[in-house]
Amino acid sequence: MAALSERGRLARYATVTAIVAVIGALFVQRELVSGGGGARPDAAVPVALGILDAHPPKVGEPAPNFALATPAGRTVKLSDFRGKTVVLNFWATWCPPCRAEMPDFQRTWEERGADRGDLVVLAVNLQEAPGPVEGFVREFGLTFPIAMDRTGEVMQHYGLRGLPGTFFIDRGGVLRSQSLGPVFGDLLLKGIAAAEGAAAISR
DSSP states (O other): OHHHHHHHHHHHHHHHHHHHHHHHHHHHHHHHHHTTTSOOTTSOOOOOOEEOOOSOOOTTSBOOOEEEEOTTSOEEEGGGGTTSEEEEEEEOTTOHHHHHHHHHHHHHIIIIIITTOSEEEEEEEESOOHHHHHHHHHHHTOOSOEEEESSSHHHHHTTOSSSOEEEEEOTTSBEEEEEESOOOHHHHHHHHHHHHHHHHHHO
16 A cells, blocks of 8 residues: 555656646747847847937037947947037047147046036047057046047048047037137137037027
8 A cells, every 4th residue: 555655646746747847848948939048128238339320410410429339348329428518529549639638638527527527528539449548548547438439430420530629519419519629728618618508598
C-alpha cells in the first residue's frame, strides 16, 4: 500500500512538473514573438546624431535642432536647453581665436549658467576625436556642455565656412543673432542681451 501511495505521489509530481514546463515554454515563445526579449517599453530610444530639423538657420526663426555626442559618449540635443538662453559656439582646439574666447564663455557660464541656471553655453567641437577635446576642456577648466560634430554636418547646416562662429538663441528656441568670428567681452554680452530682450518682447 505504501509503495502504491508513493508511486501515486510521484505521478502527481511528474504531471505538475510537465504542466509548469509547458506553461513556461508558451510564455517564452510569446515573449519572443512579441519582442519581449528586446528593449523594455521604458528603455531610452536611441537618437540619430546630426541635424534633426531640415530648415536652415535664420534670425527670427527657430534654430535648427540637432543631436550630438559628448566626449563621454552621452547624447545632447539643442532642444534639451529650451527655457534657457543658449550661446551656441562652434570651435576647434587648433583655432587660435577659439582658444582666446573660451575664458569669457567660461566666466559667463559660471555667472549665469552654473549659478543662476537661466543661460547655457553649448560648445560644439568640429571634427576632432574625444582625446584632444577632453585635453582642451581640462586646459581651460571648462564646465559648460561640450558636444562633438564629428562629421561637420551641423556646422555645415548652420552655414559656417570658418571658425569660430556663435549663435545666440532665446529661451523659446528662436535664433536672435549670430557672430562669425571671435566673441569677446561686450560682443558676448550684447549677443546675450539681444536674445533675452527679444524673448521678453515676444512674451
